[in-house]
Amino acid sequence: MTACAIETTTGDGPGSPAVGPGAFTITANGAYAARLAGSGDALYVERWTLDGPEPYAVPLPLAQPEEPGALLTPLADGRVLVGRAVDGRRYAFSLLYPTGPDTGELSLGSVQAPAPGALTLLPPSPDGICAYAMCVGPDTTTLWLVAGGAFGPEQVAEVRGRCTGGVWLDRTGRMLALDRQLDGGPVKAVAVDLERGGEVTPLLQITEDSHDRLLLADPDSGLLLIRSDAPSPGHDRLGWGVLGSLLPVRFPECLRLDDAAVTPIAVQPGQVLMPENCGVALRIDAMAGSWVGMWRPSSRRMHQLAAPAGWLAGSGLWTAAGVLRLPYATPGAPCGLASLTEPAETPAEPAAAETEPLAPEPKVCRPVPLQQAPLTNRKSAG
Template sequence: MTACAIETAVRDGGPTWPAPAGQGAFTITANGAYAARLAGSGDARYVERWTLDGPEPYAVPLPLGQPEEPGTRPLPLADGRVLVARRVDGRRHTFSLLYPTGPGTGELLLGAVDAPGSEHLVLLPPSPDGIRAYALCVGPDTSTLWLVAGGAFGPERVAEVRGHCSGGVWLDRTGRMLALDRRLGDGPVKAVAVDLERGGEVTPLLQITEHSHDRLLLADPDSGLLLIRSDAPSPGHDRLGWGVLGSLLPVRFPDCLRLDDAAVTPFAVQPGQTLLPEGCGVALRIDAAAGSWVGMWRPSSRRMRQLAVPAGWLAGAGLWTPEGVLRLPYATPGAPCGLAALEEPDEPPVPEPAAAATGTGAFKVCRPVPLQQAPLTDRGPAR
């Protein structure tokens, strides 16, 4: 184990280089307690679990008798175990749970999923309940949802969703409602809500215009804030926008979230802002030729603040505290496990004019978000 100190806040500055090559995606549990990634490189890859909810973060390596393949995908659970998905024999995928035991690593085999008719299998983001884990087998005409951890008898088929699906965003705190981006035939991509307690019943979630591609990137169940990517304002050109779950107001596409020479992708939303979507902090990954760094923005503001990140930032990973501090994980040879605390500069937000918020005058005539039609439970009243 390696104990790691929490660094002080990183202030404004230029971009730094992204995490070293060979480091896998860094996935954090919904409650922010644990994270996992595929560490190492070459022929010495292994699963690594991070503990984030203590006074100091620390990492625990979980190696087995042989190194992991580069395509191994780890997913942390709220009890500290790590689900591992491995691809074997082409279309067959095996699942197991890793956990530290004494000086070694324990492994509990869960079973396998055979997906001969699927294009690929992807692990969905950690379930809000922290116990269950899901995978999506994506086919050209049908996508199948599997419960791969947390069931009674190994992997269980949960639902089949018509169409080619991607994405995966949880809409509530119980793990019942899941949003997927679905394409039917040659039609546009539209986000839909899938009710896992009703056999995978599908209802529309985003319908900005008839022909626009409307994808859901992030959702915050506390505030109802949604982060959306759509080409509705400019057909053929995606824009980043925001809306409110259950609202009749149009999706807004702030100009400050559009950079000509960089890609902007949201990766974390401040929790605990009940029914206050405009006040939620949003963390955005900014990728350009010089590297990757962070943007911080709130819907109530016209500005996106761009800030430097610590060396070795595991690009695209981070979590907000309810108090508004953004914590970014990083790993360097000298500090193999660290969290940097990033705070917003003390500057009052500037209200955004209505015209700028909608992005285009012609767009606001559309009825953009039939979100209130999604059968969500335990949500606040529509705003």
């Protein structure tokens, strides 16, 4: 474990080592992260730097404390996007950045949501420059570029149906996967091309009636982490497939725990065209608390490990070398990263049988050949 000294003031203000209540969001390149820190009504934005020799945190307080529902996304240049609800349905966006002992703020504009709580921020864009928001209406979902544009927030796509989730499929921030429900039917993951006005392409359809959601994707290897009820209708299972492949989606028994929920949180990068070798970090939640799972598609076993004290549960990042780094914050170590390595595999018994049920062959569309030029010979949409 590595703890760091937090850049703070003294007293009960932003410098106090309180564990914040908000989600911990990491940039796509793993360089920065952001969360809401503080306690009670004294909440403030805190930015973590993760790519140096020692992690450190910088508080970004303003004269007015942040609300518990403030939306945060760190950018690759170290600034933090903040979305604040104003008058119920309007969200105002600003960029925060350190300016010596103070916090600078650049107002970007606002977006009107169709209903309170209908706007969410999408995961940090792979390009590190842009930030996107999603507004879910009764019949359509709109996507907004809220940071990185030339003239403030602008609508970039409108998708028919109600969408959730949000997973980037490439390294440029062009192709986005969303889980879409049309007219009360099953949820299906679709790919949205942001450079073509939101052109929608089917991505996952394991069976006609199954609910098929995409949880994580790794552009290097093409590995997809999927949650679906195809193996047993009415009961979600965690499975994996490969982008662009017509092989069946696999649902390993080792990822199925009767008394705990298992959710993937990070995939090891750099495993080009080798999805079976990717390390996958999982968050395991049960009555006893939360801990960590480590698993690879080539393995029939999920290793379960204790999380560090103060783990900001649900967050973590892999290094290309295969080290899992988990952020944590405690009163004694307000900014830390714990490093975990996967335990060595024990030889399997020779008679061990295959225990992974396979779903019917999925209809998987590869909307953009990853690591290649964008699609050609297609007319621009709208």
